[in-house]
Amino acid sequence: MFCVLGNRARAAIIRSQRITRLTPDVIAELVAEIGPLWRERHRRKLAVRPRRRAVGAGAKHKLVFVDRLLATRVHLRHSATHDVLASWFGVDRSTITRAISEVRPLLADRGCTIRPGQRLRTLAEVIDYLGSDGRTGIIDGTEVRVRRPAAGRKDREKFISGKNKQNAVKSMVVTDADGRLLFCSPAEPASCADITHARKLGLVKLLAEGPAVEILADAGYQGLSAQTGDRMVTPPHRKFKKNRPEWYDEMHELQRKAHSSRRIRVEHGIGHLKNWRSLARHHGRREHMSDIIQAIAGLLSHQQAATTGGSTRM
Numbered sequence: 547m548f549c550v551l552g553n554r555a556r557a558a559i560i561r562s563q564r565i566t567r568l569t570p571d572v573i574a575e576l577v578a579e580i581g582p583l584w585r586e587r588h589r590r591k592l593a594v595r596p597r598r599r600a601v602g603a604g605a606k607h608k609l610v611f612v613d614r615l616l617a618t619r620v621h622l623r624h625s626a627t628h629d630v631l632a633s634w635f636g637v638d639r640s641t642i643t644r645a646i647s648e649v650r651p652l653l654a655d656r657g658c659t660i661r662p663g664q665r666l667r668t669l670a671e672v673i674d675y676l677g678s679d680g681r682t683g684i685i686d687g688t689e690v691r692v693r694r695p696a697a698g699r700k701d702r703e704k705f706i707s708g709k710n711k712q713n714a715v716k717s718m719v720v721t722d723a724d725g726r727l728l729f730c731s732p733a734e735p736a737s738c739a740d741i742t743h744a745r746k747l748g749l750v751k752l753l754a755e756g757p758a759v760e761i762l763a764d765a766g767y768q769g770l771s772a773q774t775g776d777r778m779v780t781p782p783h784r785k786f787k788k789n790r791p792e793w794y795d796e797m798h799e800l801q802r803k804a805h806s807s808r809r810i811r812v813e814h815g816i817g818h819l820k821n822w823r824s825l826a827r828h829h830g831r832r833e834h835m836s837d838i839i840q841a842i843a844g845l846l847s848h849q850q851a852a853t854t855g856g857s858t859r860m
Contacts, residue, residue, distance in 0.1 A: 565624075656848075658843055659847045661851055670752055672728045674757065682808075686764060686813065688716070692715055715735060719816055722811075726815070744770065754775060761774075765781050768783070781801075819846065
């Protein structure tokens with residue numbers, strides 16, 4: 547295939563973790579894993595339509611797969627525009643747009659890597675994994691700002707966050723007690739409350755009927771503890787509203803701080819996600835947010851699993 551990006555330039559990009567945020571070994575694993583999937587999907591797409599020539603005839607791709615993967619990685623990491631990437635890789639803007647739209651769903655479908663060769667793709671798999679090893683899970687919701695829907699649309703108000711008073715989408719993040727990413731849910735309009743989002747994802751049923759696990763959550767999930775057999779642990783309620791004993795406020799504050807210190811790791815995991823510019827604020831189409839969030843979570847967890855001891859320092 548014709549190669550636009552020079553070998554030296556490509557090698558420099560792959561070696562620079564400041565650009566890709568991944569080690570060369572992880573990039574090589576991604577190319578070996580996703581490359582055949584992309585080629586097979588492209589071959590099937592060509593085979594289903596009427597043709598005058600055999601599949602594979604005609605002009606070749608100017609952008610080879612490794613460059614398509616790198617372009618998608620740079621776009622997710624730095625939120626570089628398609629025009630900038632097109633100039634960088636020496637192709638037309640439409641080629642970059644098509645490459646990202648083809649590679650991004652493949653990255654999103656990979657799930658979160660917990661160790662080499664083992665991934666979690668659904669919330670049910672996460673609960674089973676936590677229950678089998680007796681691990682503690684931590685959940686929290688995170689919001690990503692998006693563009694406001696156009697005037698006149700009937701669903702224009704559903705993206706407004708009640709918490710931050712801005713247009714956003716929401717995702718539920720699950721980590722273990724060490725802050726390693728286990729799951730990121732598809733995006734939901736930010737007007738949906740955290741507790742409602744958890745119910746929509748089936749978390750209550752999975753905890754009530756699944757293995758015995760402990761899930762730490764913040765006050766946004768209060769009320770689920772009774773529905774899950776006390777498997778969802780939330781901050782303690784304030785029992786006294788009037789005539790509180792002198793010792794109660796201090797004890798209540800200590801209990802809340804103890805709970806907060808246990809679940810702080812999920813905030814660290816969300817912080818690693820938000821280091822990717824595409825999740826700091828999204829200026830593109832809102833319907834791509836689910837793929838973007840899950841693709842970044844999969845890449846980040848893969849790098850975490852590849853580092854010694856699964857360190858979360860990214």
